[in-house]
Amino acid sequence: MRLLQSIKNEWQLICHDAWLKALLFWMPVILAIVIWGVFSAGIARDLPIGVVDHDNSSVSRSLIRNYNASPTLAVVNHFHSMEHANTALREGSIYALVIIPNSLEKNTLLGKAPQVTAFYNSQFILIGKLINSAMLSAHGTYVAQIETFKDLASTRGNVEQAIGEALPISSQISPLFNANTHYGQFLVTAVIPAMWQIIIIATIVLVWARPLQNTSLDVWLAHLNFNDELIKLIPYVLIFWIQGIVYLSVFYGTLQWPMHGSWLLLILAQFLLVLACTSVATLFFFITLDVTRAMSLVAGFAAPAFAFMGVTFPTTDMPLLAQLWRALLPISHYINVQIQQVNYATTFSHSAGSFVALIVFISGFYMAKLLVEKRKNSSALNETKKETVEKGCN
Amino acid sequence: MTWKRLISSEFYAIFTNIPLLVTVFGGVIIYSFLYPLPYINQTPKEQSIAVINLDDSQLSRTIERMANATPQVNIIEQVYNIDEAKALLVEGHITGFLLIPQHFYRDLLLEKSPHLLFAGNASYFLVYGTVIEGLVRSTSTLAAEVKVSRMVMRGDNIALASSQYSAIGLNLKPTFNASLGYLNYIVPAVFVLILHQTLLIALGLLTAGQYENKVKYHPVTELQSSYWLIYPVWQILLVRSLLMLIIYLMLFSFYFGYSFESYGINRLATIPDLMTLAFPFLLSVIFLGTVIGLLIPRKELATLVVLLSSLPLVFSAGFIWPTSNMPTVINVIAQFFPSTPAINGFLRLNQMGDSIDNLVQIKMQLWSLTLLYAMISGVLMHKKQHELNMIIKSS
Numbered sequence: 001m002r003l004l005q006s007i008k009n010e011w012q013l014i015c016h017d018a019w020l021k022a023l024l025f026w027m028p029v030i031l032a033i034v035i036w037g038v039f040s041a042g043i044a045r046d047l048p049i050g051v052v053d054h055d056n057s058s059v060s061r062s063l064i065r066n067y068n069a070s071p072t073l074a075v076v077n078h079f080h081s082m083e084h085a086n087t088a089l090r091e092g093s094i095y096a097l098v099i100i101p102n103s104l105e106k107n108t109l110l111g112k113a114p115q116v117t118a119f120y121n122s123q124f125i126l127i128g129k130l131i132n133s134a135m136l137s138a139h140g141t142y143v144a145q146i147e148t149f150k151d152l153a154s155t156r157g158n159v160e161q162a163i164g165e166a167l168p169i170s171s172q173i174s175p176l177f178n179a180n181t182h183y184g185q186f187l188v189t190a191v192i193p194a195m196w197q198i199i200i201i202a203t204i205v206l207v208w209a210r211p212l213q214n215t216s217l218d219v220w221l222a223h224l225n226f227n228d229e230l231i232k233l234i235p236y237v238l239i240f241w242i243q244g245i246v247y248l249s250v251f252y253g254t255l256q257w258p259m260h261g262s263w264l265l266l267i268l269a270q271f272l273l274v275l276a277c278t279s280v281a282t283l284f285f286f287i288t289l290d291v292t293r294a295m296s297l298v299a300g301f302a303a304p305a306f307a308f309m310g311v312t313f314p315t316t317d318m319p320l321l322a323q324l325w326r327a328l329l330p331i332s333h334y335i336n337v338q339i340q341q342v343n344y345a346t347t348f349s350h351s352a353g354s355f356v357a358l359i360v361f362i363s364g365f366y367m368a369k370l371l372v373e374k375r376k377n378s379s380a381l382n383e384t385k386k387e388t389v390e391k392g393c394n
Numbered sequence: 395m396t397w398k399r400l401i402s403s404e405f406y407a408i409f410t411n412i413p414l415l416v417t418v419f420g421g422v423i424i425y426s427f428l429y430p431l432p433y434i435n436q437t438p439k440e441q442s443i444a445v446i447n448l449d450d451s452q453l454s455r456t457i458e459r460m461a462n463a464t465p466q467v468n469i470i471e472q473v474y475n476i477d478e479a480k481a482l483l484v485e486g487h488i489t490g491f492l493l494i495p496q497h498f499y500r501d502l503l504l505e506k507s508p509h510l511l512f513a514g515n516a517s518y519f520l521v522y523g524t525v526i527e528g529l530v531r532s533t534s535t536l537a538a539e540v541k542v543s544r545m546v547m548r549g550d551n552i553a554l555a556s557s558q559y560s561a562i563g564l565n566l567k568p569t570f571n572a573s574l575g576y577l578n579y580i581v582p583a584v585f586v587l588i589l590h591q592t593l594l595i596a597l598g599l600l601t602a603g604q605y606e607n608k609v610k611y612h613p614v615t616e617l618q619s620s621y622w623l624i625y626p627v628w629q630i631l632l633v634r635s636l637l638m639l640i641i642y643l644m645l646f647s648f649y650f651g652y653s654f655e656s657y658g659i660n661r662l663a664t665i666p667d668l669m670t671l672a673f674p675f676l677l678s679v680i681f682l683g684t685v686i687g688l689l690i691p692r693k694e695l696a697t698l699v700v701l702l703s704s705l706p707l708v709f710s711a712g713f714i715w716p717t718s719n720m721p722t723v724i725n726v727i728a729q730f731f732p733s734t735p736a737i738n739g740f741l742r743l744n745q746m747g748d749s750i751d752n753l754v755q756i757k758m759q760l761w762s763l764t765l766l767y768a769m770i771s772g773v774l775m776h777k778k779q780h781e782l783n784m785i786i787k788s789s
Contacts, residue, residue: 031702038724045719046718047716089746092742108561111561115563118566120568122571123571123746124713125571126715142562143562146561167507168505168507168537168541168544169510171533173514174512175513176483176490176513181516181519186517194705202698202702206698292697296413296697298697303701303704304428307580308432310432314521316438317437317439321431322431346484
């Protein structure tokens, strides 16, 4: 009964607070749509590259056509001077510059193995790597064609053998767990949990701070019953848990990204994450007892979390200090479970460590309670002291 | 009502605002160490992989040795089928594997172009890319050797053969970040965003702290004499923006000078060129921060709003995902935040060595944003000042 009553009370408070309503309902949706929107193409296409063709022969033109035929690349500019080409590369209007030497055709026919040089912009690593592999495969296909054609003469028309000679070893590359290397599947599924963590921690801090808008800190603390206040957090925990379940359903239901593992384990991990974040937020609030300062702590703690999650840059290559900081962030333990379930479909025993870590975070509530009690004791002590001093004076 | 008094009050307001100081000095300095921390090692190296060697010929063992010799991969395990390799992968012991099929050597001699299988864990793209790069590189060396030896067997000159194994060579050169280091990729862009976000928070805290409605808890006499309710708006904005500009020019120099230098990041731009972008960048952020501060009802919300905008701003800035592949709406909206043109501009200037003359458009955009937000903050501040003065009078 008391629980229901408190949920009802909180619900009314939420309805009257536009900011809280935003954080609980529409802001996460908008933020998620923006992030999904950025990567909605999934696979980068038609990245602009430029060419300087010193040869202008049929071989050079068909080589350029081959580059352009790659779905990743689009030859948007034929430069006549190196100066213009360099400027375009520096200003980022093209991501790569291909330079075809003169007498390319002549040297190819003479078997002199001419070299084509391509400068690609590696400042933007992700884009640079896409260009690199697209160029290699477009070039490789074209060269294999030429060589097979040449070899056809020596193998007297045996196509299979001609290919075998042009490509002595062929290879098949298989990206496991993300078969079409879809960037949405890769990044969006990690960025949204990172934002979710920020939203949970920040909102809970605001919830704790709400009474302080019209009561002074000491009065509020004096009447504070910590356990009762914790019950008030239940509706928020439930709403955040639902947020998590909703984004999972959109990824692996609506968008139909592959999900191989157990929904139950994943949703359980989400529940623990919400509790862990709530606990961290509670601790932050009671350390500072000031909403602005608590919010600064939230910013320092949660804003760089994405870099430490180990999705873009592998955890194993981080220095020890970074790995320690990573362990302090609830979301990095959750993301382990998410990747394990979604991609590998492992059993519970593989994720047990991450579950334990998430549960450890819940001790933040207890620490916050100790802080409250300490604070109460010291103020009670001060008051008794005051009283004795006053009595003494009398 | 003198300039001198305004400047000293403004100075006092900034340097007694603890949360502001924590964000500006604490935030900027702590982030300058914390943010690059995961990327200190620049590139993932020596990824552990397994080998499934079903051929067991001398050549297949050479392939293993060549793969092991690359800096990208390190063979730690020999397994006998794909399922075993997958189990190791799921447990996180390995990040990829190489499969050499049965009769690989025989098929190679028969010129049947045998297949090698490279697999990497694409749950982590950078790891996947590293594993595949290592495997492809080592086997292409082998393929070239095979070709050369065949040409020699056919009677070609070895010197000629070793330069002619491919009809047309491709020489791919990474430019601007030759080592493909991740630190060089993330830090120059994210540092611009850190300056952007902390400056927004600072102005938001300062402005919202002054212009929130405090009549309920504060004596009217105290509020009446507040300098931000007395001085003309344009004077307050002018003094405030110049003071914050000076503080942030110092922090900007710390990032673009000391931090970049100590992390070994490119610094191709000259100081005057950097400054011509830094001025409109910082000023536009200062006025945008003031606008935010005037729109929010309580000061702690400044941190919240800015915090929530961080990840969308990073990913829509165009240095991670190409703008041409983004929905136009997102790209257009992102242009209204100074971070988008600034990240782009500073990367071009400092990392890619573009000349300042080519950045006219970005410079114009930043100055336009400065003007736009200066006007909006002027209007809003004037309105707030008027409202608060009315409330104070009536109470």
